[in-house]
Amino acid sequence: MDDHTELFAVIKADAYGHGLLRVARVAAAAGARGFCVAILDEALALRAAGFTQPILVLGVVSPEYAALAATNHVAVPLVDADWLTAAQPYLDAQHPLAVHVALDTGMGRIGFREVTTLQRVLATVEQTAGIQVNGVFTHFATADDPDTSYFQQQVVRFQELMQAFRVRPRYVHVSNTATSLWHAPATATWSALAWVSTA
Ligand SMILES: *Cc1c(COP(=O)(O)O)cnc(C)c1O
Numbered sequence: 001m002d003d004h005t006e007l008f009a010v011i012k013a014d015a016y017g018h019g020l021l022r023v024a025r026v027a028a029a030a031g032a033r034g035f036c037v038a039i040l041d042e043a044l045a046l047r048a049a050g051f052t053q054p055i056l057v058l059g060v061v062s063p064e065y066a067a068l069a070a071t072n073h074v075a076v077p078l079v080d081a082d083w084l085t086a087a088q089p090y091l092d093a094q095h096p097l098a099v100h101v102a103l104d105t106g107m108g109r110i111g112f113r114e115v116t117t118l119q120r121v122l123a124t125v126e127q128t129a130g131i132q133v134n135g136v137f138t139h140f141a142t143a144d145d146p147d148t149s150y151f152q153q154q155v156v157r158f159q160e161l162m163q164a165f166r167v168r169p170r171y172v173h174v175s176n177t178a179t180s181l182w183h184a185p186a187t188a189t190w191s192a193l194a195w196v197s198t199a
Pocket residue numbers: 010012058137138139175176177178195196197198199
C-alpha cells in the first residue's frame with residue numbers, strides 16, 4: 001500500500017459472523033480508516049456505538065432511506081439512473097448524501113455498464129445540491145483465479161467507464177481481499193483504497 005492508499009475494513013454480515021462491533025473496534029485499533037458494511041442497519045449500529053469513521057454500505061440501499069443515511073454520514077452506492085430518480089425526493093441540500101458510484105465491469109450484480117448513461121447521471125448529480133460523489137468502485141469476479149483474462153477484461157472496462165468522470169472521486173476502490181493479494185501491482189496506480197475483509 002502506498003501513501004495514497006487507505007484501508008477500510010469490510011465487516012459486512014456481522015463481520016462475517018465474528019461480531020460487528022467487536023471486529024470494528026479491533027480493526028480501528030489496528031489502523032483501519034473506515035468501514036464497509038452490507039446493509040444500512042449495520043452502518044447505523046456502528047454510529048450508535050460511537051464510531052465516527054467513514055462508513056460505506058456496499059449493498060443497494062432503498063432510495064427512501066437516503067435522508068437517514070445522509071444525516072448519519074453514511075455513504076451508499078449509486079447503482080443506476082432509476083435509483084437517483086427515486087432518491088431525489090429524499091435528498092436535502094443541508095445534509096448532502098455521499099454516494100459511491102458502482103461500476104459493473106463484469107460482476108453482473110450492481111452498477112453502471114454504459115459510459116453514456118453514467119455521464120448523464122453524473123451531470124444530474126453535479127446539479128443536485130443534496131448529493132455528492134465521494135467514491136467509485138467495482139468488484140472483480142475472478143480475482144482469485146489463476147487465469148487472469150477475465151480480470152484483465154474487467155480492468156479495461158473499468159478504465160473505459162472511468163472516462164465518464166470529469167473529476168476523480170476521493171475514493172477509487174476495486175481491491176477486495178483477492179485483488180489486494182493477487183493483483184496489487186496491476187491496481188496500485190489507479191486504486192486509492194484497499195480492502196481487507198475478515199473472511
Ligand atoms: C464484499 C465486498 C468487498 C470485500 O470482499 P472480500 O472478498 O470479502 O474481501 C469488496 N468490494 C465490494 C463491492 C464488496 O461487496
